[in-house]
Amino acid sequence: MNIASVTSSAVKSLRAKALLDEVPKTQIAEDLGVTRQTVARRLKANDMMLSDFISTAEAVGADPVDVLAEAIGAEQRVTA
Numbered sequence: 008m009n010i011a012s013v014t015s016s017a018v019k020s021l022r023a024k025a026l027l028d029e030v031p032k033t034q035i036a037e038d039l040g041v042t043r044q045t046v047a048r049r050l051k052a053n054d055m056m057l058s059d060f061i062s063t064a065e066a067v068g069a070d071p072v073d074v075l076a077e078a079i080g081a082e083q084r085v086t087a
Contacts, residue, residue: 015053016078017060022050023028024074025067038066 025035032046039046039062049055049063064071 008079010085011054013075013078014055014079016087017074018050018053018055020074020077021060021063021067021069024069025050028065030067035063035066039063055058 025032032043032050034074036043036046046063049059049080061071066072
């Protein structure tokens with residue numbers, strides 16, 4: 008399993024969830040206690056710390072376990 012691919016896919020899923028649900032970066036930032044620019048940087052990256060991933064997922068209304076499970080499943084289908 009390619010961990011970099013899984014993490015990139017998981018972060019992209021969070022970015023898509025935030026966009027599709029129209030969750031403003033300012034709202035996510037308030038929930039996390041960081042700046043809007045920090046949120047934008049995290050969502051633009053292909054990787055993020057696990058604690059940041061979990062808190063960001065929760066802030067956009069996603070279950071972090073489900074997001075990771077989907078990313079792992081997608082990676083396994085690609086490598087199968």
